[in-house]
Amino acid sequence: MPDSKSIVKPQVLPKGALGMTLLVLATTIVSFVVMMGITSISPTKAVTQVIIGANAVSILILIYLSYATLRKLIFFKSKEKNRDLHTSITIIFALIASIPSIIVACFSLIVLDNRLNSWINPENNQIIDMSIKAAQSYTEDNAQSLLSTTLSMVIELDQRRLLYNLDRGAFSDWLTYDADRNNLLGASLVKSNGEVVVSARLFNDLTLPAVPLKAISGAAGERPVLIPPGATNLVGAVIKTQALPDLYLYTIRSVDASALNNMRIMTDNNKEYQLLASNRANTQIAYALLYTELTLLLLLTAVWTGIAVANRVVQPIRVLIGAAEEVATGNFDISVPVKGSDGDIGALSQTFNNMVGQLKTQHHDLTSAKDEIDERRRFTEAVLSGVTAGVISVNANGEIAGLNRPAENMLDINVSDALGKPVTTVFPEISEIFALAGIHDRSSSRRQISITRNGVARSLNVQITREDADTRNASFVVTVDDITDLVAAHRSSAWADVARRIAHEIKNPLTPIQLSAERIRRRYGKVIVEDRAIFDQCTDTIIRQVGDIGRMVDEFSDFARMPKPQFTTTNVVDVLKDASFLVEISNNRITFEHDFGDEPLLGNFDNRLLGQAFGNIIKNASESIDGVLEQGIIDQGYILVRATGAGSSIMVEVLDNGKGLPSENRHQLLEPYVTTREKGTGLGLAIVNKIIEDHGGRLEMLDAPTNFHGGRGALMRMVFPRLVETSAA
Structure with a gap:
């Protein structure tokens, strides 16, 4: 009984498929998060190329998994029958998942390309450059102002070198005054190692940064060195004093913090913009691979899901199909399992089981009826085979439904060639009787007819009996009795x-x-x-x-008063030679040919009567040739006398190139007083036929074959039973 256990479920997941799928999913998520800039990892060109490589490998893995899955599906489909529904469900799931994914991926790529085009263009690049230049111009203006102020202060400081040397306190006051006047946050004299010598006493509660040594070393000339803001909003300047050796003037001024902050933001944005512009192709490739990877992942997941669903849905149907195939082979002891959770499929399975039960009962009844019919048929065939009469069964359409062996022999037909053919085609001689049986309201019609088969005429007594009273759908039984011997x-x-x-x-x-x-x-x-x-x-x-x-x-x-034959074991060749010799010596205008073979043809014959029959046949051939010779139709007469053995029969043939036999009613030549010669009595062939029949043989009157002197003349064939010698054991 086919059940869910006997139905093979396709194991379409390749080895390691789940682990590879999870790895691909993790790669997709990490790549997407990095590309979106959510993590601390910036999507630089190198990072993007790594993401491209990782996703390319993931796509190859997905392609391999898809190929392996498809290959296994094809393998199971070729090995198992009735997998069309299973495959259809899997394809539907794949299409439902892949088509929207492909559409979304294509749409996303188009949107991404448009967004990149809207971001990365000459206009935006020009705006960013102008903004940065404006911020830099503001900073540079403040720096130049600080440099000018610092340069002015160092000139004044050089003029007050005596004050520095004589009164450091007064010098500090002046430095404080000058710094405040120039809106400085701080001003001080420092040594080359950064040590502060004198500083302005400004009360701004600010902790000012120390002077960078790099700036001091760069300020060895006459021009001040600018110290850029860096992470603060302070701008500094350093210049070497001329009057005070190894001292440097270090000034600090504040710049508008918001402007400086905006400049930093614009600078950072410009860097990101330039990075994005230079990494545009890689970004597009990375996103295209991500979308392709996601589409393949969804497709593969959908295929696996479809296979799982198909196994759940199709399995009961396949069990039903397998059971139906078993029923088709004649196994009615089969049933399918019925589960309450199967729903309509369960109801269908229960109906199928009920149907199989009914079929089993009906099959048993039909088998019993068939056995009974076969028994009756065998009995009928046994009865029909035991009778000498021919019996032909004809259906309501006038076609032969069956016939027994005597009917085959009488009509010289084969049962396989006659079945299903109209009886009037196979047996045209009864057409008139058959028509009368159908017209007249009689249960049977009888008539005596004559037929000719293979040159042998036979007299038959034919009776047609209607089996059904309904003449429109009546079938018939044709009974044929061979009364040839009786009539003769x-x-x-x-x-x-x-x-x-x-x-x-x-x-x-x-x-x-x-x-x-x-x-x-x-x-x-x-x-x-x-x-x-x-x-x-x-x-x-x-x-x-x-x-x-x-x-x-x-x-x-x-x-x-034909005498009864006195049978003795005789070689028919000897009798045939003697009979032929008696005719040969009396006619020198005819060429006689003989073909007797080398083996003796033994049989139980009456030598005198058989010689009389052979002599009469050869004499008739000679007289037939004499007639056409006298008329000048032929120039030379030929007679071939031939005797051959064929199994259990002896065949004696006499061929001549005389005038031949009549084409119609030639069988009547065997009747007494029927002749084609002017002085003939019509008893010769009748006596010959009687002698041959007394010897258990038959006489056939045929036309000469075409390979015998142009096919002119007659062929008289006599067939006798042969005495087959058996060696002692």
Whole structure:
């Protein structure tokens, strides 16, 4: 019984598929997060190229998994039947998942390209450059102002070098005053190592940064060195004093913090903008790979999900299909499992089980009825095979539904060739009887007919019986009795009786007539002088005609009282040679040919009667040739006498190139007193046929074959039973 356990579920997941899928999913998520800038990892060109490589490998993994899955699906489809529904469900799931994913991926790539085009263009680049230049210009203006102020202060400081040397306190006051006047946050004199010597006393509560040593070393010339803001909003300047050796003036001024902060932001944004512009192609490739990877991942997931769903949905259907195939092979002891959770499929399975149960019962009833019908048919066939009459079953359409072996032999047909064909086509001689049986409201019709098969004429008694009273749908049974021998026996008996009477009535006056004619010739032959020639001619004619009539009467007598044959084991070739020799020596205008073979053809024959039959046949052939020779139709006559053995039969054939046999009703030549010659009695072939039948043989009258002197003439074939010698064990 096919059940869920016997149905193979396709294991389409390749080895390690789950781990590879999770790895691909993790790669996709990490790549997406990095590309979106959510993490601390900036999507630089190098990072983007790493992401491209990782996602390319992930796509190759997904392609491999898809190929492996597809290959296994195809393998299972080729190995198992009825997987079309399973495959269809899987394809539907794949299409439902992949088509929207492909559309979204294409749409996202288009949107990404448009957004990049809207961000990265000459106009935006120009705006950013102008903003940065404006901020830098503001900073540079403040720096130049600080540099000018610092340069002015160092000039004044050089002029007050005496004050520095004499009164450091007064010098500090002046420095404080000058710094405050120039809006400085701080001003001080420092050494080359950064140590503060004097500083302005400004009360701003600010902790000012120390002077960078790098700036001090760069301020060795006459021009001040600018210290950029850096992370603060303070701008500084350092210049070397000329009057005070190894001292440097260090000034600090504040710049607008918001402007400086905006400049920093714009600078950072410009860096990101330039990075994005230089990394645009990589970004597009990375996102394209991400979308492709996501689409393949969704497609593969959908295929696996579809297979799982298909296994759940299709499995009960496949169980039903397998059970149906078992039922188709004749197994009615099958049933399918029914689960309450299967829903409509469960109801269908229960209905299927009920149907199989009913089919099993009906099959049992039909088998029993068939066995009974077969038993009746065998009984009927046994009965029909035991009867000598031919029986033909004809359906309502006039087609042959069956026939027994005697009917095959009588009609010279094969049952396989006759079944299903119209009976009037196979057996046209009964067309008229069949038509009468269908027209007249009679249960049966009988008629005697004559048929010819293979040159042999037979007399048949045909009876057609209607099986059904309904003439529109009636079937028929045709019974055929071969009465050829019976008719021939009746005819021969009648002709024999006629022959006896004729022989008796004619033979009695023949002797006195002949004696009287001879006496007249002896008594008056010497007396009559006038018209002596006429007298002799008349007496000779009387004597000759009486002799002819006597011989005819002898033939009548022979036909009337055919002796019973005395059988002895004889080689038919010897008898045939003697009969042929007697005809050959009497006719030198005919060429005789012989083909007797080397082996003896033994049988139980009456040598005298068989020689009489052979001699009559060969004599008829000779006389047939004489007729066409006298008419000048042929120049040379030929007779072929042939004897061959064929299994359990002996076949004797006499071929001639004479005038041949009539094409119609030639079978009537075997009847007494039927002849085609002017002086023939019509008893020769009748006697020959009687002798052959007494020897258990048959006589066939055929046309000469085409390879015998152009096919002209006749072929007389005589078939006898052969005596087969068996060696002692």
